[in-house]
Amino acid sequence: LDARYYLYLHRRADGDGSGRLLVYDTEKGLWHEESPAGTEMVSTGQQLYLWDGSVLWAADPDRESDTEEAGQETALQFEAVSGDIGLSVPDDKYISRVTLRLDALAHTVVTVAVSYDGGAWETVGSCAVTQEHQRVNLPFVPRRHDLMRLKFSGTGQMTLRSMAFTAADA
DSSP, rough: OOOEEEEEEEETTTTSEEEEEEEEEEETTTTEEEEOOOOOHEEEEOOOOEEOOSSSSEEOOOOOOTTSSSSBOOEEEEEOOOOOOOOOOOEEEEEEEEEEEEEEEEOOOOOOOOOOOOTTTTEEEEOOOOOEEEEEEEEOOOSSSSSSSEEEESSSSSSEEEEEEEEOOO
């Protein structure tokens, strides 16, 4: 029930006759013990029922008040800014194309912005990932500049794998 596995253990007949209710949280990978409300359990696949000998109890999947939306976590927000990027060659060359390669998990949204020569941030690309693990190429053509900085922002999880720069003669 609700990504949890319930295990009720009866004490031996020579004990006090009580039992233990152990619960395995499959999302967190943790076992914990709850106070048993009954001595018997049955599940319909959608609901868990406990019998205490006189009353039938229904386990409430929304019983945890510290979660935001019934077990939903908020999306991880991120922002990363590169240092100054420019060409350090004496020839009159400029960066004519930038290709960013990144890996992202499902439900990740990434926005890439660029600042030319210390100016304001301009959005040059964005993507929303729908597959479990997806490799994304984000190419863009930058303006002429001496130095630029890149800013990656969004929600979810992503890894920047490479930045490829194409240089052209002036």
